[in-house]
Amino acid sequence: MMSDYSRDALRTAVLYGLLSILWFMACDILLPLFVDEPARLAFCHQMAGYAWVLLSAVTIFVARDRLRKIIGGEAHFERQQDDYDRLRLAEAVFDSTREGVLVSDAQGRIVHVNRAFVDITGYQAEEVLGFNPSTFKSGRHGPEFYRQMYHSLLSVGQWSGEIWNRRKSGEIYPQWQTIRSVMGDDGQLKHFVAVFSDITAIKRSERELAQLIHFDALTDLPNRLLLTDRISQALTSARASKRGCALLLIDLDHFKNINDSLGHNVGDDVLKAVAERLKGLCGNETTLARPGGDEFALLVKNCSQVVRAAALAQQVSEVLKAPFVIAAHQLFVTASMGISLYPGDAQSAEQLLRNADSALFKAKSEGRDCYALYTEELTAHAQQRVQLAGELRQAIEQGELRVFYQPVHDLITRSVCGVEALVRWQ
Structure with a gap:
């Protein structure tokens, strides 16, 4: 034209x-x-x-x-x-972007918003024009947070970070927001431009990932990784307050038989039922965890006395005595327990776990359905077992083991009814 x-x-x-x-x-x-x-x-x-x-x-x-x-x-x-x-x-890009955009004047009054802003916040443009962005405050940030934000805008001309705001519905949600100050040709502040994304889905994914990393999927209890972290925190607190703590490792006796005879689904239901019973023993200072397999752990803060730890082990045995009814099967479950104390037995989370495991092995060796306290002799025995296992492996590789057979006689019939094999380390 x-x-x-x-x-x-x-x-x-x-x-x-x-x-x-x-x-x-x-x-x-x-x-x-x-x-x-x-x-x-x-x-x-x-x-x-x-x-x-x-x-x-x-x-x-x-x-x-x-x-x-x-x-x-x-x-x-x-x-x-x-x-x-x-x-x-520019207007087409402004309205088609998936990020919310808010423009305010130098006094902080909103002068323009885009379509994504409406979709994310629930506010129509005419409902916010002329208002201050403080309308969307969630209440999760204190005055110091906003002072630092405005200081950054006025000193370096921009601010970026995570901020929680409120939708029209009242729901508070997280944003990742970038704000820039816009200067005029005369060098005076003219506008603020805020571009933000709704990161609710990202936060949800982070929580789900943290749940998978730190919690057992079957029982929803802390796993070994989170248990180790909780032990470290408990030891730090115990050092500061000059108090102690106790760790009980609980292993279900002959649990493999349940899986082999009734299937893993029944076994999983037993583990969940055991977890529910053990939760009844937990107070504010107790952490129940499932490090793995058929093993549970109880971390007790402010517990440095053997008597108190032993009493808790006895309570575990008592709470497991009643039969479990799973899929029309009546099942009896017992447990072996190993106890390690801070500061008497260990000075680190790794050492506390290792010593409790040594005590657990002792309890199993003594016939199961009991508990054992850690002693230094257990560490020596454990080291001997590791050394013996290594030497035996080396002996097999070097052909140092000899097999000898001797007959077994039936005294009544006076005939050979079998042989006995003996292995000698030469």
Whole structure:
């Protein structure tokens, strides 16, 4: 579509062309009436051309302001059209982005929001224009948080971080937000532009991942990783308060038989039922965990006395005595327990776990369905067992083991009824 400036320029050009034609036609008609000699007539035609050029120049000079407006206006219009196209493009990007955008003036009054802002917050544009962004505060951040935010905006011109705000529905939710201050040509603050994303889904995924990393999926109890961390925290607190703590490792006796005979589904249900019973023994200072398999752990803060730890082990045995009814099966479950104490037995989380495991092995060796306290002798025995296992493996590789068979006789029939194999380490 032709602009007003283009139409004015076209009219001027057409008018100039018509006047030029009329001028020269008039000269061709009138000059022969006054001049008969061809030489003088040619001269007069030439002078008429010069006169038209001079008249055109005078006309252009007289109408210079009008011509400047026409020529300059067209360029100005083209610049305006380019600016308008850029604005339309920016507006399209502004409204199509998935991030919420909020623009406020230097006084903090909201002057513009995009479509994503409406979708995320639930507020319509007309409901927030003219208001301060503090309308969306969640109450989870104190005054110091906002002071640091505004200090960053005024000192470095931007701020980025996680912030919790409130939707129109009242729900508070997390955002990742970037705010920039916009300066005018005069160097004065003109606007603030905030771009934010709703990170609720990311936070949910982080919680689910943390749950998978730190908790047992079957019983929803802390796993070995989280238990180790809880032990470290308990030891730190115990050192500060000069108190102790106790760790009980609980292993269900012959649990493999349940899995082998009734299936893993029944075994899983037994583990969940055991976990529920053990939770009844937990107070505010007790952590129940499932390090793995058929093993549970009880971490007790402010417990440095053997008597108290032994009493808790006895309570575990008592709470497991009642039969478990799982899938129409009546099952009896007993447990072996190993106890290790801080500061008497260990000084670190790893050492406390290792010593409780040594005590658990002792309890199993003594017939199961009992508990054992850690002693230094258990560590020596454990080291001997590890050393013996290594030496036996080396003996097998080097062929140092010999097998000898001796007959077994039936005294009644006086016949050989079998053989006995003996392995000797030579």
